[in-house]
Amino acid sequence: xxxxxxxxxxxxxxxxxxxxxxxxxxxRKSPVxxxxxxxxxxxxxxxxxxxxxxxxxxxxxxxxxxxxxxxEFLFLSAYYALRWKSSTARTLVLVMxxxxxxxxxxxxxxxxxxxxxxxxxxxxxxxxxxxxxxxGYYLLLTEKGEHSIFSRSFFWxxxxxxxxFSVSFFLFTLSNYVRIIEADIRHTVWAIHALFMIVLYILVxxxxxxxx
Amino acid sequence: xxxxxxxxxxxxxVAGTMGMFILALTVISAIIYYQNRRIKHQNDLRQLExxxxxxxxQNSIDVQEKERKRFSxxxxxxxxxxxxxxxxNLYSVMKNxxxxxxxETKELIDIAxxxxxxxxxxxxxxxxxxxGLYHALGDFCRQISVAEEISVETEIADLERLDLDTKxxxxxxxxxxxxxxxxxxxxxxxHICVRIHYKDNRIEGFYSDDGKGFxxxxxxxxxxLGLKNMESxxxxxxxxxxxxxxxxxxxxxQMYIPYTPIL
Numbered sequence: 282x283x284x285x286x287x288x289x290x291x292x293x294x295x296x297x298x299x300x301x302x303x304x305x306x307x308x309r310k311s312p313v314x315x316x317x318x319x320x321x322x323x324x325x326x327x328x329x330x331x332x333x334x335x336x337x338x339x340x341x342x343x344x345x346x347x348x349x350x351x352x353e354f355l356f357l358s359a360y361y362a363l364r365w366k367s368s369t370a371r372t373l374v375l376v377m378x379x380x381x382x383x384x385x386x387x388x389x390x391x392x393x394x395x396x397x398x399x400x401x402x403x404x405x406x407x408x409x410x411x412x413x414x415x416x417g418y419y420l421l422l423t424e425k426g427e428h429s430i431f432s433r434s435f436f437w438x439x440x441x442x443x444x445x446f447s448v449s450f451f452l453f454t455l456s457n458y459v460r461i462i463e464a465d466i467r468h469t470v471w472a473i474h475a476l477f478m479i480v481l482y483i484l485v486x487x488x489x490x491x492x493x
Numbered sequence: 494x495x496x497x498x499x500x501x502x503x504x505x506x507v508a509g510t511m512g513m514f515i516l517a518l519t520v521i522s523a524i525i526y527y528q529n530r531r532i533k534h535q536n537d538l539r540q541l542e543x544x545x546x547x548x549x550x551q552n553s554i555d556v557q558e559k560e561r562k563r564f565s566x567x568x569x570x571x572x573x574x575x576x577x578x579x580x581x582n583l584y585s586v587m588k589n590x591x592x593x594x595x596x597e598t599k600e601l602i603d604i605a606x607x608x609x610x611x612x613x614x615x616x617x618x619x620x621x622x623x624x625g626l627y628h629a630l631g632d633f634c635r636q637i638s639v640a641e642e643i644s645v646e647t648e649i650a651d652l653e654r655l656d657l658d659t660k661x662x663x664x665x666x667x668x669x670x671x672x673x674x675x676x677x678x679x680x681x682x683x684h685i686c687v688r689i690h691y692k693d694n695r696i697e698g699f700y701s702d703d704g705k706g707f708x709x710x711x712x713x714x715x716x717x718l719g720l721k722n723m724e725s726x727x728x729x730x731x732x733x734x735x736x737x738x739x740x741x742x743x744x745x746x747q748m749y750i751p752y753t754p755i756l
Contacts, residue, residue, distance in 0.1 A: 418524045427535065430528040440521055447517035451509030458502045466503060473510070 286472035293475035294333045297326045300486040307489060314363035315434060315489055321356035322485070325349070344395040347402075351385045354378065354406050357442065361413045364420060364435060377409060393457075403453040407446040414443030426493075434491040441484030448477045550729040551660070558617075558663060565616035568609055576606050618666065626662040627652045630669055634687055637673055644684050645673075651691035655754050664726040665689070665698065665750070668734070671719055672700045672746055680704020680744065694753055696732075700746040706738045 304311070304319030311319065328349045335342035358378035362371045385402040393399050417439035421430065430436050452459070452474055459467055580602045587595050621629035627649055638645040657665075669687060676682055682704030689698045709720075720736060723746075727734040732750035 444517050447513040455506050462499045462503050
């Protein structure tokens with residue numbers, strides 16, 4: 282069990298290559314919203330490998346996570362804002378993005394050290410993105426279309442993030458306390474997180490591949 | 494004390510994550526289920542609409558055919574009979590008089606009788622009802638070939654053994670007669686080709702002439718009544734017909750009608 286968990290944690294950073302290559306391959310043919318996501322994936326891939334390298338060298342890579350949290354939220358907000366046609370919804374998403382950025386910066390400067398998990402910002406991000414995901418489903422249901430939901434790019438991408446942030450919410454919230462639980466269990470918990478990250482990247486890759 | 498806190502954190506983490514996972518899966522499943530049901534409902538509605546439109550089309554064609562048949566019978570039985578009686582009377586008058594106007598009148602009555610017979614036959618071809626499509630269309634092509642001095646190449650295969658239903662026979666017959674009449678009216682052609690086969694559970698038809706051709710409008714609205722009627726007749730049988738032509742290129746039509754023979 283421990284070996285499987287280890288393997289999942291060790292190999293999960295490579296899962297990002299799937300949406301990365303799919304996105305780069307189809308970048309020109311993709312709609313603007315997907316292009317925003319592809320740029321985000323490129324940045325995420327860089328952060329991913331730098332943090333893996335730092336972890337390998339036994340350096341604290343958590344400062345990267347503080348920066349990544351903000352960029353991830355901004356890119357995903359832009360992605361969702363582009364999906365909405367209503368200007369009110371777009372404005373709301375952008376206002377939330379600005380408020381969240383302000384909070385995340387404040388959190389990193391005054392509340393949680395950059396050498397610790399930014400659990401407040403991370404869990405708030407997860408909560409807001411779960412909301413965006415749910416509203417994305419509302420969008421899918423209200424859009425008129427004859428095609429199956431499985432042929433829609435937005436369905437796969439939205440499902441990926443909705444599932445990932447739903448599953449990770451408690452982990453993000455309690456991430457600073459996870460350190461005190463038993464090493465084996467801690468390992469399993471992070472392996473579950475890594476597993477859902479792999480699922481996320483597979484779903485995003487499928488979403489980027491779909492054209493409708 | 495510390496073990497207790499650890500256990501609590503572990504419990505909250507596992508239970509919370511599991512709960513969120515189940516919740517997310519439920520939401521996703523509900524969305525998929527609802528969306529699939531909506532698409533199925535939309536498809537069912539569309540299918541019903543198509544079936545309804547086809548039924549209306551078939552009904553209007555049936556009514557048209559019934560009306561043609563009634564009109565043909567009235568023309569043949571009433572007007573034709575009156576003219577025949579008038580001719581008989583005229584014969585008896587002609588026995589006692591040799592006035593030249595009588596002979597002229599007899600010739601006019603003969604022309605009227607043959608004209609009425611021709612119109613009645615065109616409206617409801619008796620050969621189609623009696624002998625089927627194979628013979629009726631063959632006869633029609635032969636008559637055209639003789640009357641118009643146009644070579645008509647006819648290849649009607651496999652239809653005799655099929656025992657086609659009346660609607661299909663009527664539709665194919667009407668489409669071919671309409672095509673031939675159009676050719677005779679507008680194309681100034683010398684050769685017509687009529688081919689019908691039965692293959693892979695469908696009736697496949699081909700028609701061509703070597704006339705002057707014309708530009709067929711791309712969209713449905715610019716098409717003439719004749720082309721639209723042919724399309725309606727074939728689509729009422731769930732088939733398809735396509736036309737191709739161009740100035741100096743003659744005219745070609747291809748059609749297919751799905752047909753499963755009754756064994």
